Amino acid sequence: MAYSRILGTGSYLPETVLTNAQLAERVDTSDEWIVSRTGIHSRHVAADNELTSDLAVRAARAAMQNAGVTPDEIDMIIVATTTPDMQFPSTACIVQEKLGIPNCAAFDVQAVCAGFVYALATANGHILSGVANKVLVIGAEVMTRILDWEDRRTCVLFGDGAGAVVLGASDEPGLIRSKLAADGRHQHILNTPAQIAGGKIQGIPYLHMDGPAVFKFAVKALSDIATKTLAEAGLDKSELDWLVPHQANVRIIESTAKHLGLPMERVVVTLPEQGNTSAASIPLAFDAAVRDGRIKRGQTVMLEGIGGGMTWGAVLLRF
């Protein structure tokens, strides 16, 4: 088996929807400001008793069903999350227990909004080296739990959800090329700096973001990595059927699409109804486009994400 390939996809969104109008009753903002600056209209919010692992399990079950794979066939679980159920064990271990898979490797990947592309590239490496045969790759987040609901600069941007794929060993080409990057010198523009020390939370436990700095960084980094990934794969822009980007801001998405010469009709956008779900946004968008028939088997797809760290990456695949 010389390749890894996506065998199935799944996703889950919590029931409760929070609209911009509802948010405007809590903080000094407006639907007009949020839509014009970001493209977001509403987002899903997890119930108080729903944990990241609960969202992850719902998405994972849907992906396994879609792939025609049973839990006992899974030999590795990778969860990309920045909002784990607890400090440790990893959310992947909790997901493993909830899915009733007794014997498989399980670990989390922390690369914030780039987490899913990091996790997918990691799963690909494990499959190509023969360590694993079928890997559950999940992006799951409850971002609304780390927001300061009095900070209008951040609380309007994020939502909760989970998406998953089953990646399996294959004779047919699937993942063509992945490229990951990080630059820790920019950690201060996007972080949640709190630590547990002396039995207490020390520092600010809420997401902090210098929006304009992240925006500027994201536009350049995403265009560069998308171009390099295509070039390294020996593919031309015109051979790309779909772009499935991290869903943070519609203006960033439009700028990357323009750089790749892709019309917006070939870009999957779920941001208006979901907001930024961090590591979950790419698999949520991918699953939506697979299920509604836009992304078809045999098509060439670019996934790309950027998040705190800063971290960013792209995965080019044949579906």
Ligand code: ACO
């Ligand atoms: N409602 C009304 N006014 C607001 C709001 C709001 N929700 N938020 C900010 N403002 C105000 C500010 O107070 C400011 O007013 P002032 O000039 O009087 O101080 C003004 O609007 C402009 O604020 P900016 O922050 O400069 O607004 P900007 O146009 O840059 O948009 C945004 C902000 C949407 C956050 C944008 O910068 C952005 O999308 N950045 C990138 C985010 C991103 O890509 N994140 C990805 C990674 S996320 C992760 O890894 C977890």
